[in-house]
Amino acid sequence: MEISARNSLKGTVKKVVHGGVNTEITLELAPGIELVSIITKSSAETLGLVEGKQAHAVIKSSDVIVAVD
Template sequence: MKVSARNSLKGIVKTVTIGAVNAEISIEISDGVEITSIITKSSAEALGLKEGSEAYAVIKASDVILAID
């Protein structure tokens, strides 16, 4: 797999919640560290995502904004 995004984090799928249109997928990238993504239902099905399978969280963003109270 080659992608132009600089942040590609390999992990294990922890949860898959399929809705009518979208799916919520959580991937554990390190002990106790998870990333959650909302993708289309059809994409989740095409990728065959299921709990326990390996997957990559690929992050492509031009800005990361930080804030404090």
């Protein structure tokens, strides 16, 4: 994966909470350090985000974007 954003944090999906339109993703970056992002439900499904999957939190400006390899 190549991306222009400078801040990418690799972690493990710890929790996925689907809503009607959005999904809340909790990534564990290190033991006891978590990051939470709200993305569209469609994006979570397309990325195959499930507990235990490795993913990247990509921070650009005030947004956190979740990416997978």
